Amino acid sequence: MSLQDVKLASQKCADCPIRHRAVCSRCEPEELALLEEVKFYRSYAAGQTVIWSGDRMDFVASVVSGIATLTQTLEDGRRQMVGLLLPSDFVGRPGRGTAAFDVTATTDLVMCCFRRKPFEEILANTPHIANRLLEMTLDELDAAREWMLLLGRKTAREKIASLIAIIARRDAALGRRTPGRRFSFELPLTREAMADYLGLTLETVSRQMSALKRDGVIELEGKRGITIPDVDRLIEEAGDDSDGGFPG
Amino acid sequence: MSLQDVKLASQKCADCPIRHRAVCSRCEPEELALLEEVKFYRSYAAGQTVIWSGDRMDFVASVVSGIATLTQTLEDGRRQMVGLLLPSDFVGRPGRGTAAFDVTATTDLVMCCFRRKPFEEILANTPHIANRLLEMTLDELDAAREWMLLLGRKTAREKIASLIAIIARRDAALGRRTPGRRFSFELPLTREAMADYLGLTLETVSRQMSALKRDGVIELEGKRGITIPDVDRLIEEAGDDSDGGFPG
């Protein structure tokens, strides 16, 4: 356990998103105490692999800070990202002891882990926690299905615009809004990771980013900084029918 | 309510897959009685739309027989199938009143429906039902993620082989095995539906089917009949690392 782990573990539970997301206001104090008991923190450096597909996994977890990805790989090395885990997202699968996907930290990452067996018991005996987790899983399933539309039917340009919109939306939801429907934020992914997300090559990602910049849809500062002068324009480029659920 | 509905509703609950899948052996008689009370059957003809995306949906359901698809559409008509519902699969989302996707019957279809509000209450008060549903949703999420790998990184030939393997596996799991790792079955999808599933055009589907036939990977009888002389060969063509979970 690193120094940082110790520091985090001693902080109040409010740091742990599962408090907000899987544990609801109807939790009894003794139920919360049970969760506390099986909880521990882990941190990983950017680029580090959290777990390999097929490995034993005897905990479930919630992302506290940083970004992780779920990826799947074919024998010949073709890779597809199948999940993007942002703070408050849940990882792992109650009822199964091995990981189905590679989990990788793309930025420095802190996770709040729960030992699997006791967590499953809590799940079995605490309906509102099970229901909260069900709701989160259904959200993930919806997200996965939108992603399938992106992978199957969108052009490279639309894919890029969609990804930027998704990240901007998540950032905005976390309160990092700037006024006037103009957003600035850091892309937490390399071009390669974006390509893995979108089912493209990194060259195509780079080219389309340049094209969107040339057309005034986005502005780029350095490798990671991005600002969106007109969110509506971006959403239009993404080809979605919805407004993407942007706040404001 | 059609004649067939009446007939089904009067049959024993064993016809309804939710009995096997979401309702577990730990259900008390009075819990089962509660489910019975909010349950009704509906049937649809092949090609009929069950519900449009955005429509009010005040029930959840389980497929009894037949096949349904979940699809998403862009304004310009590009379509992507995001879910394939076979018997015993669950449709609908507790906690949300509108459909997120178009649901279409691709064959004649019978569904066992539960009124949403009371179903949610049962869910909230019956942990083992909630947990069973959670498990089913996690399975679907895993399937969606494998599908994402297919959409993002597989070639047209691999996509076709994968789809055939998936359908064969599901058919095999339902007990329709033929001896010696040789399978014969009916494709329940048109070429167009296959294309929507795989993110291809129907012409490409047709060409790749012909190519697989020419190369002896599959045999075709009429439009729908298909036999797989060597399942291992098919799985190899699909590009997966796993054996696809085939029984036998």
Next chain:
DNA sequence: CGCCAGCCTTGACGCAGATCAAAGACGGGG
């Protein structure tokens, strides 16, 4: 029995995105 409507197949051609290759921009460490 034969016509017609829906599927399905096959061919020719073009283009979006992959591949191969090279050269910039950083940013961190000595």
Next chain:
DNA sequence: CCCCGTCTTTGATCTGCGTCAAGGCTGGCG
């Protein structure tokens, strides 16, 4: 401050799949 490894951009060329366009099956209905 400069060097070097990593990430990114850009260019040239290739190719798998989409698009457009003709026919071919098959089954249902007059």
